[in-house]
Amino acid sequence: MKTTQYESEEAFLKAYDPNQFERLSLTTDILIFSVSSEKTNNYRKLSEKFLSVLLVKREDYPYKGKWCLPGGFVGIDESIEDATKRILKKETNLENIYVEQLYTFGEIDRDPRMRVISTAHVALIDKNLLKDNLAHNAKWFHVIPKEVSDGLEIVLDSGDEVLSFKVRKIVNDSMRSDYRYQTIENTSIAFDHDLVIASGLERIKNKIEYTDIAFHLVPEEFTLGELQQIYEVVLGKELLDPAFRRIIKEKVEKTNHFQTGEGHRPSALFRYKKNHQ
Amino acid sequence: MKTTQYESEEAFLKAYDPNQFERLSLTTDILIFSVSSEKTNNYRKLSEKFLSVLLVKREDYPYKGKWCLPGGFVGIDESIEDATKRILKKETNLENIYVEQLYTFGEIDRDPRMRVISTAHVALIDKNLLKDNLAHNAKWFHVIPKEVSDGLEIVLDSGDEVLSFKVRKIVNDSMRSDYRYQTIENTSIAFDHDLVIASGLERIKNKIEYTDIAFHLVPEEFTLGELQQIYEVVLGKELLDPAFRRIIKEKVEKTNHFQTGEGHRPSALFRYKKNHQ
DNA sequence: CTAATAGTGTCTATTAGACAGTATGTT
DNA sequence: AACATACTGTCTAATAGACACTATTAG
Numbered sequence: 001m002k003t004t005q006y007e008s009e010e011a012f013l014k015a016y017d018p019n020q021f022e023r024l025s026l027t028t029d030i031l032i033f034s035v036s037s038e039k040t041n042n043y044r045k046l047s048e049k050f051l052s053v054l055l056v057k058r059e060d061y062p063y064k065g066k067w068c069l070p071g072g073f074v075g076i077d078e079s080i081e082d083a084t085k086r087i088l089k090k091e092t093n094l095e096n097i098y099v100e101q102l103y104t105f106g107e108i109d110r111d112p113r114m115r116v117i118s119t120a121h122v123a124l125i126d127k128n129l130l131k132d133n134l135a136h137n138a139k140w141f142h143v144i145p146k147e148v149s150d151g152l153e154i155v156l157d158s159g160d161e162v163l164s165f166k167v168r169k170i171v172n173d174s175m176r177s178d179y180r181y182q183t184i185e186n187t188s189i190a191f192d193h194d195l196v197i198a199s200g201l202e203r204i205k206n207k208i209e210y211t212d213i214a215f216h217l218v219p220e221e222f223t224l225g226e227l228q229q230i231y232e233v234v235l236g237k238e239l240l241d242p243a244f245r246r247i248i249k250e251k252v253e254k255t256n257h258f259q260t261g262e263g264h265r266p267s268a269l270f271r272y273k274k275n276h277q
Numbered sequence: 278m279k280t281t282q283y284e285s286e287e288a289f290l291k292a293y294d295p296n297q298f299e300r301l302s303l304t305t306d307i308l309i310f311s312v313s314s315e316k317t318n319n320y321r322k323l324s325e326k327f328l329s330v331l332l333v334k335r336e337d338y339p340y341k342g343k344w345c346l347p348g349g350f351v352g353i354d355e356s357i358e359d360a361t362k363r364i365l366k367k368e369t370n371l372e373n374i375y376v377e378q379l380y381t382f383g384e385i386d387r388d389p390r391m392r393v394i395s396t397a398h399v400a401l402i403d404k405n406l407l408k409d410n411l412a413h414n415a416k417w418f419h420v421i422p423k424e425v426s427d428g429l430e431i432v433l434d435s436g437d438e439v440l441s442f443k444v445r446k447i448v449n450d451s452m453r454s455d456y457r458y459q460t461i462e463n464t465s466i467a468f469d470h471d472l473v474i475a476s477g478l479e480r481i482k483n484k485i486e487y488t489d490i491a492f493h494l495v496p497e498e499f500t501l502g503e504l505q506q507i508y509e510v511v512l513g514k515e516l517l518d519p520a521f522r523r524i525i526k527e528k529v530e531k532t533n534h535f536q537t538g539e540g541h542r543p544s545a546l547f548r549y550k551k552n553h554q
Numbered sequence: 555c556t557a558a559t560a561g562t563g564t565c566t567a568t569t570a571g572a573c574a575g576t577a578t579g580t581t
Numbered sequence: 582a583a584c585a586t587a588c589t590g591t592c593t594a595a596t597a598g599a600c601a602c603t604a605t606t607a608g
Contacts, residue, residue, distance in 0.1 A: 023300035080383030106357030212452035542605035
C-alpha cells in the first residue's frame, strides 16, 4: 500500500485498514518469586529458606493438568504492563507488586492452539503479605536448581507434588554475548515455561548483585540474617557475614526494634534505606 | 470457553477458534549500532570514532518524512528472530549479524494506526563490512548523548542532518531495581523510537563491561588502540591504557601482523580469542 | 629531530575474601 | 552452662586507578 495519495496524516489514518497484516495474539506470563521459610525442628536453628515460584494448574486444554506460570491474554485496549498487573491481582489478590519485563518468547509453535507471542515478567513479593489470597488453582513450589553434566536441572517441589525439567544454555554468538535456553527434558511444565523459569532465575541471580531487588522479598523490617539468607538462596551459595554486612551496610538503616525469642542473641531489625549513596 | 467437554488435547485443538481473543500486530525494530571513524586532518592523529546508529526515513504515513529505526511486521508464520534477520538483511544486505532482544514496547497508543506491539532489538556490526549495501532510504547517524539537568539529550548527526531529542529515566520502584525512559522532547524521531534508542544505548553501555560485545564492532584483526576507542566511545569516557590492556589481555591474541604507515610506532594487530579463560 | 601513539613497570588505593574472636539471648 | 546466632576487628589477596617511563615509526 503506497500512501503517497494521501494529503495528510489524518487522511491516511482515516483510510487505514488494520487488517492488511496478519495479526496474532499476545499473552503476558509472570514468574512470581518469593522466599519461603520452613520451620526447623530445632527451636534454636534458623528456619531454612527456599526460593519459590507460583504455578497454576491448567484446568483446560491445551496442557490440561500440567502446571504453568500465571498469565493471560493482553487485551487490545490494554498495555502489556496493565495486563500484567491485572493478572497479578487475580492470582495473588495483591497490588503494587514489583514487576519487571523479562523477555518476549516468539517461536512459532510455542502454543499448540495458534500463534501466540508471550512477554514474560518477573515479579517479586514478600510472602508474609500473602495469606489466603491465592487463586484456588495456584500453588507455591520450591525451586531447587542443580547444575548437571549436560545442563541445568530444576526441581520444583510444592510439598504434595514434585516436578522437574532440564534445560541447556545455548550461546548464540561466537563472542558469547547472548544466549537462550533450550529444553532438554520437560514433561511437567506447560508451553515453553520451563525456559521462562530458567531465564527468570538467571535474571534475579544477576540482578541481586547490582540492584536492590532483594528488598522486595523481605518485610518492611528484617534482620540482617534474614536478608543474608535471601541473597544466599537466590545466589545459591553461602556468603561470609562480614563481607555481606560491608556491602549492604549503606543500603539499610537500623530501627530501634529487636527480634527476640529465637534461642540466641536477639538481632537488630533493619529497614531499607531509600535514597542511599 | 470451558473445554471439559473435549476428550483429548487433539479434539480440543481441532475445535479451537483462534479468533475468540482480539488479536494485535507485532513488529520488530532494530537498533543497528556500529562505530565509524572520521579521518582527521592531522596525518599523525588517530581518526576520531563515533558510535552510530542506522535510521530510515519514513516514506509513508504515519510520521511521513521523519526518521525511525528499521523494522517491520512479524509474519504469522515467522518467529520474531527470523523476522528480525529478514529485516536486517533487507536494510544492510548482511547476514549473520549479532542481534539480541532489547525490550518489548507495548503501550496502547504507540502507533497511531492501530494497536502495535514492538519487540526492539540491538544489532552490532563492523562498519567495514558494509560498503554500498545500505537500503536507499537508510542513513547512519552519529550518536552524541549528553547528560542535561532534566534528563538525557541525544543528538543524532548524519552529516547532512541533525536530529535531537530528550528523554528522562523513570524509576518504577522504590528500590530502584527497574526503570524505563520517558520522552521529554521529541520532534524528529517517529513512534517511541527515541525511547528505544535510549534503552539500547544503556544496554550496550552496561553489556560492554561484562561481555565481549565490543568485538562485534571491530574487524577480524584490530589494534588494541582501535579496540580501546570502541570501549571509550560506547562508555563515553576515556580509559587508562594499562588498565584497559590488563582487562582485555585474556580476551585477545596477537597475530604476527602490524599496522604501519600511521606516522608513529606501528601497532600489533590482535584477534579475538575464542574460548578464553 | 619531532609529534604522536604503542606498550610496559610499578606504586597506591580500594575492594573482596577469610578467619578468629567477642556478645548475648533462650532453654 | 551450652548452644546458636549476632556482630566486629583485622589480616591478606586480588583488583582497579594513576603515573611515569621506554619504544618506534613517518615525515
